[in-house]
Amino acid sequence: MTAIGRPRGFDADEALQAAMLVFWRQGYEGASLADLTDAMGITKTSMYAAFGNKEQLFRKALARYDEGPASYALRAVEKPTAREVATAFLNGAVRTTTQPDGPPGCFGVQASLAAGESGEPAREILSEWRNNGRRLLETRFRRAVDEGDLPPETDAGGLALYVMTVAFGIAVQAASGVSRADLQGIADTALRNWPA
Template sequence: METKQSGPIGRPRGFDADEALERAMVAFWEHGYEGASLTCLTKAMGISTTSMYAAFGNKEELFRKVLERYTEGPSAYLPRALEEPTAHGVATAILAGTVRTTTRPAHPNGCLGVQGALTVSDSGRGVRDLLVAWRDNGYSLVRERFQRAVDDGDLPPETDPGLLARYLTALAYGIAVQAGSGVGRDELQEMADAALRNWPLS
């Protein structure tokens, strides 16, 4: 859909920047950072390379904007999960959100934050480091939530919140990798349910 938005120097922009960013997110999600060439990205976005640079910056800057969109959109289940009243509820919601997000028919399988830049050349190290920090931040949020659960008596006092958070996030990332390999939603949810049957109770 053609819309007129102000460009960086005040002139009308002949494309919907929000829609273009959404399409770029899908392209990076499907192909990974290095697999998504400039030609692939601009074709998916429906704009020229010049327009892409003017609106979003270079490829790495575009990816950073895409990751923000992914965090606030498909990956927004994480902050919602952390609000669950129990640690078990948090874990259940995180794994259910991971399964749901990584197997949606309308989106690529897998997780942009996990598979976007696992292996990159020197030029992609900034993006790889960005995704490492993104995953570490998710882990830290879960660890802090589990520490509160220990303090509140919701988890046994001997529970190591860091180890439990590492276990949960590793399982979630493993689900994402399996989803990217084509494993179906039902099987992944069964795996998540099996893991939660061993959850520590207070």
């Protein structure tokens, strides 16, 4: 009888979680293949077979981040009012970027900082990821204008950009060591300027 294939000797889900944390801590360029495979507990051959090249692994790690730590964004846009959307979004940014058991800051910001030419794919991937988040908020805020939840003169695109800018500013400050309490204060201050 011929063997169909050798079973994987590792848990792909755990390996991807480990890769996500390496990219989050060290960025795309800072994460060497050795760093990734050591953290994942697998060989380079196994990594390529299971996840593809470094860029493909990075895309999968970002998707895992999006479905896990950053999933607050999708939950936020389901809130009944625009103010509740912004509140949940900014509070989620504070919680995610200051997790005691995770890297400080945001994967979507940290992973592309200080990247040279070889990091260009990661910069492009993350730029699109951030722009998708902004468009998600803008669409939700346009709906709020249409429903009368926001004043008719509200610039939904500008408001979405404002919320995203505050959220990513929170992420940068979290990576610099600013406390969760102080960052929550920033989020609360930003919401004081919410359209009446």
